[in-house]
Ligand code: HEC
């Protein structure tokens with residue numbers, strides 16, 4: 001039993017939901033190779049890598065995203081894309097010619113409809129979309145996403161990257177481990193599951209960068225974290241925890257969820273509260289007799305995402321990007337000064353205060369007030385508490401806090 005669970009764990013199973021791209025078929029695209037950001041270069045080289053971009057974007061809050069002006073990187077070092085396409089001032093924003101230049105300069109997505117292309121606001125509830133989209137487009141919209149972070153940031157931040165990928169904020173190992181042990185899915189108190197993906201969005205195993213000695217193990221350092229197996233492959237460990245008791249009329253077919261009995265005849269024979277939908281009369285791991293808690297962890301992974309995914313971007317507290325930017329790029333999420341500090345005055349609707357005219361509504365009036373943008377194109381180390389949690393408990397009236 002134990003070995004078969006382990007075997008299932010080791011077979012890395014794709015767990016991408018079909019809904020993430022809403023059934024949209026990917027557009028066929030060939031991307032050029034966009035080189036990684038170099039460790040060092042001259043300001044002239046930087047200027048070349050930003051030239052075309054600035055012909056439309058004109059200005060931004062921090063050209064390098066960094067607090068220090070000494071970090072020498074151009075737009076395409078982080079984002080990829082092609083900086084040799086220029087807009088002449090006479091070309092009006094939104095015109096056919098303008099869009100033509102934009103398409104050449106930008107990197108285009110495989111799933112334009114699902115992203116609501118060309119809108120740059122983060123999509124709501126994107127679930128597994130990041131795993132399906134091309135790494136080139138991910139890098140374009142967010143170079144700090146962990147799938148592609150080595151390209152834009154690796155030359156200077158390799159240690160930060162390796163630490164961030166192994167952080168609980170990325171792996172969810174504690175939630176998965178607790179849920180797996182408490183529900184009897186896995187017999188291990190020492191966690192073996194954790195979230196991580198490859199550049200192409202496949203589930204990945206995380207190895208410890210150094211061999212774990214018994215001393216390190218005693219302090220809780222884990223040698224490996226495996227991906228969460230696909231839910232439909234896991235037998236129910238919780239054999240006594242059937243969701244429904246089931247009715248008296250046990251039919252031989254698998255119960256159909258949502259359509260327990262097509263004609264409704266069978267239900268008439270059932271007593272109230274004992275419907276003919278139950279966890280199944282079938283053997284373990286057939287029909288719907290699967291580990292429901294595993295399904296629940298999968299859903300939590302997508303509805304309450306950690307840093308491998310975008311925030312759900314659908315309500316205050318949930319506006320954010322993925323990767324390093326999940327913490328280091330601030331969004332307007334919380335109006336309370338206790339938890340949001342200097343950011344509180346910008347509200348909680350994920351609206352921008354950037355100076356970039358292509359984003360703030362100057363060039364496209366319909367974009368004014370659009371939700372799902374960072375406050376500014378800038379990193380910060382002043383990360384507000386509201387980035388860590390939605391503070392229900394602290395939403396008291398101000399006087400009682402002071
Ligand atoms: C022809 C004008 C034009 C050029 C050239 C251009 N951009 Fe843009 N860019 C825009 C506009 C307009 C938007 C906002 C689109 C929207 O939200 O409707 C945008 C949005 C973006 C976004 C956000 C995309 C998203 O979906 O989140 C990034 C990143 C970006 N540009 C980077 C660049 C880089 C890097 C370059 C140079 C390689 C560049 N742009 C060149 C006009 C341009």
Ligand code: HEC
Pocket residue numbers: 050053054057060063064065066073074075076077078079120121141142143144152320321325329352354356359372373374377
């Ligand atoms: C250090 C790497 C880095 C550099 C250099 C950089 N960016 Fe970005 N940019 C990012 C990251 C990370 C994001 C994602 C922020 C998010 O989605 O929260 C971003 C987002 C954007 C957006 C979307 C903003 C929005 O409100 O949706 C635009 C537009 C953009 N960059 C344009 C540019 C332009 C133009 C340049 C060059 C002048 C540039 N970037 C240089 C890292 C960089």
Ligand code: HEC
Pocket residue numbers: 037038039040065066067068071072073078143144152153154155156157324325328379380381
């Ligand atoms: C050319 C080297 C270089 C590249 C490329 C680079 N950074 Fe940095 N970054 C630095 C330096 C230098 C600092 C300042 C280090 C310090 O203060 O400890 C820094 C600091 C930061 C900080 C702290 C806040 C700040 O602005 O000082 C964050 C966050 C950060 N970088 C994220 C990123 C991300 C994400 C990427 C890729 C999208 C990236 N960096 C790419 C060199 C780089």
Ligand code: HEC
Pocket residue numbers: 144149153157160161162164165169307323324325326327328381382383
């Ligand atoms: C879960 C939140 C979180 C994530 C994700 C995250 N960081 Fe940080 N990072 C922090 C915090 C908190 C600090 C400490 C800030 C301070 O000391 O003021 C920090 C500090 C830093 C610093 C030192 C900056 C300074 O001014 O001292 C750098 C550089 C940095 N992070 C880069 C990165 C990079 C690169 C990534 C992605 C690979 C990343 N971080 C992901 C939360 C995060």
